[in-house]
Amino acid sequence: MIIAAGELHDEYDVAVIGAGPAGLAASAFCARAGLKCVLFDDQTGPGGQIYRSITSSPLSRHCVLGKDYWRGETIVRDALASDAHYVAGASVWGLLSSNAVAVSVSGITRQIRAARIIIATGAMERPFPIQGWTLPGVMTCGAAQILLKSSALVPEGPTVLAGCGPLLWLLAWQYLNVGVRIDAILDTTAQRNWHRLFRHAVAFATSSYMTEGLRLMYQVRRAVRVVTGIVELGAEGGERVESVLWRTRRGRFERLPCNTLLLHQGVVPNVNLAMSARVEHRWSDTQLCWVPNVDDFGSTTAPAIAVAGDGAGIAGAGAAVACGQIAAIAAIRALTNKASHKDEERNARRMLHRYQRGRTFLDLLYQPAPHFRLPRGETIVCRCEDVTARQVIETTLLGCPGPNQIKAFLRCGMGPCQGRFCGLTITELMAETRGSSCAEVGYFHLRPPAKPIALSEFAGLRSDEAAMKAVVRE
Amino acid sequence: MFRRLNKGPERLLTIFVDGAPTSARPGDSVAAAMLASGRIGCRTTAVSGAVRGPFCLMGVCFECLVTIEGVASLQACMIPVREGMRIETKCGNRTFGT
Missing domain, CATH: 3.50.50.60 (FAD/NAD(P)-binding domain)
Structure with a gap:
């Protein structure tokens, strides 16, 4: 059900971030199992990017976008009809200590608590x-x-x-x-x-x-x-x-x-929120991007946090639905201490297997060529701070060891996009220049807020005495 | 340049981009409405002053930053249009005071 930010409860069993196929499926599943679930999404309507605007698209002719797009209607309908609280226009900028989720809606940040968190932030363009x-x-x-x-x-x-x-x-x-x-x-x-x-x-x-x-x-x-x-x-x-x-x-x-x-x-996982929540990531040599280390249920190295869908590695919308359901089943089992939903798990795994089939072929066929990932000369790498490939290469040759140091030299990754559109290029370019691997070079240390927010939003947060003493001197 | 596929009798609303009345479809993001009206530049960069426009339209790239109703650095692709909305382009470098 759609709710306004003002109607949010303080505590939930499960918080799902991202209303694409994985998040929609996960929240609907949790709600059906009787869990108190909240679904946050920063867009104005549900569907994620793949089913973008599915409830409001002015293109009514079904043959324009193709039948795969309209398949999303059922997924969205199920989630909206469930008891899960769905908040649109809600930007989750931090998964903080003690299971707190910091979410900004219309310029005001609220904090809720959730026993389990499922990150379903999907993919972005490479x-x-x-x-x-x-x-x-x-x-x-x-x-x-x-x-x-x-x-x-x-x-x-x-x-x-x-x-x-x-x-x-x-x-x-x-x-x-x-x-x-x-x-x-x-x-x-x-x-x-x-x-x-x-x-x-x-x-x-x-x-x-x-x-x-x-x-x-x-x-x-x-x-x-x-x-x-x-x-x-x-x-x-x-x-x-x-x-x-x-x-x-x-x-x-x-x-x-x-x-x-x-x-x-191609597209790559949008990892900013998961990384800022200290979820461990590794470099994928097939997909040439960072992916979170997850087990068969999407559970990560961070306690109570799972990642489902393309955010855990690109596999498409069908696989995302299955992963969403599997992450939901893991959350339900953890909260109820019962090994329930065995049939549903088997079905979801069968579906996942079907959609994973053929993906490696696509991954390898469409692996972008090195000359389109490793720019040279005056080509801009960091769009926010106008940093060029030449600057990155020259600074690396000076002995700059990794992305976090080069940030201090050149400001690349310090603009509002927080490295989303330069991070992969910086890692690959530094690895190439240093003659080492991307895994060795690493990535920016991302910290909350995972989206830029106004200072007034921090100031408006409810705080306890210790937090006050940390910033106020009297 | 972009054009609308549906030229039906639907109700349009008016927004103001740098003071100029611009028509928009309810449900458009600010960025979509600007692109539909032929404005493909949103801002100038803080470093070189080069013109930039919407790039990803999904809230990732932060290229479409504009000032909306006096609030600076908002993502035009993430905010739906409202009747009478006032949008200013050309952010450039932020300054204190004025």
């Missing part, structure tokens, strides 16, 4: 640091799809999509459905990736991803100019993007005028 990616008019494919889903907005004028990964093809297909002209798709899929795929080909060929994916790509390729083997890519323009420039493997340069350039090279 950084795509190319020359000119900061120009207005250059956006992510995810951003363009959000505009389509939530406001029925589509690009007008010369439009180019560049990068690799399923989302790029899905967006192109959705655009074709509504008659949007795409001037070119610049496919950056690394050709060498194909050689590593044989081992995983059977699993992929028998997965649900293949037929759907091939159908999409076939239809798009028939209608749009697709340039493959892109090895260099850049956007040009003054106050906005005016053209895109690329070089192919065969050495051919080309420039195309465009006023919208949509970039995508």
Whole structure:
């Protein structure tokens, strides 16, 4: 049920953060089992990014976005019909001591307590640091799809999509459905990736991803100019993007005028909240990003905190629902001390297995090429603080050992996005320059608040005598 | 540039971007409404002064920071439009006082 922030209780059995497929499934499951559950989400409506605006989309024709999108309707309906308290526009910025959840709604922070916490903060676009990616008019494919889903907005004028990964093809297909002209798709899929795929080909060929994916790509390729083997890519323009420039493997340069350039090279877990709650993470060599260390139930190294869905490693919406249910079952068992829901667990695991099938193939095929993850020269790495690749490389060569030290030298990662759009690039670039591994180089130490909040929100927090004495001297 | 697919008889509302009346669809985020009206720049950066516009539209990149009803540094992609809402672009570097 939807509630306002003022109606929040002080204590819950389970707090779920993120109303995408994993969070919706987890909260509905907990509530059905009789637990007192709260679901926080920072967007204005439920669905996460994959089912974004599903309760309010102005696109009523079901054939535009595809049937996979509308599958989300049942998931959202189940969660909203359950007794779980759902608060929209609620930004969780900290999982503090003694199971306190700090959440900001309309500029006011409240603290609630929850015996168990399920983080379902999902995925975000992987950084795509190319020359000119900061120009207005250059956006992510995810951003363009959000505009389509939530406001029925589509690009007008010369439009180019560049990068690799399923989302790029899905967006192109959705655009074709509504008659949007795409001037070119610049496919950056690394050709060498194909050689590593044989081992995983059977699993992929028998997965649900293949037929759907091939159908999409076939239809798009028939209608749009697709340039493959892109090895260099850049956007040009003054106050906005005016053209895109690329070089192919065969050495051919080309420039195309465009006023919208949509970039995508996969998605990565949005780890900021989990990391700030001291959940241990490791570097994934397959997905080339940080993923939390979780067990079969999504439980982390931090007491009472689980991570479910893409936030625990990219596996897609179907797998996220299953993981949400499994994390919910673990929470229910921990709180009731009973080994309940065995059938449900078996079903969820079967579903998870089905959706995991074929993922390794996709992970390896669409692993972004090194030259699109390791920028050079004046290409901006940290968008917030305008820090370039050259600065990062030179500072690393001075002996700067890791991301936390380079932050002090260059301010990269200290802007409002808190490293979300530069962190992976910084880790990889420093590892490459130092000749060490990403795991050795590590990541920024993230601490609450995981979202920037006004100082007045801290000041407005209820505090005890010890907290007062820590800041007030009389 | 972006255009709306639905040009139906739906009710539009008016917001003010840097004083200019701009029409928006109920349910738009501030960023979506600005993009629909042809404004793709939201702010200038604190370091180089370069123009930036919405990039991720999901609350991650913080490129679409604007001032809304006098409150600075708000994410335009995370806030739904309201009738008569006043939005100022060009944040640049924050200053004390004025």
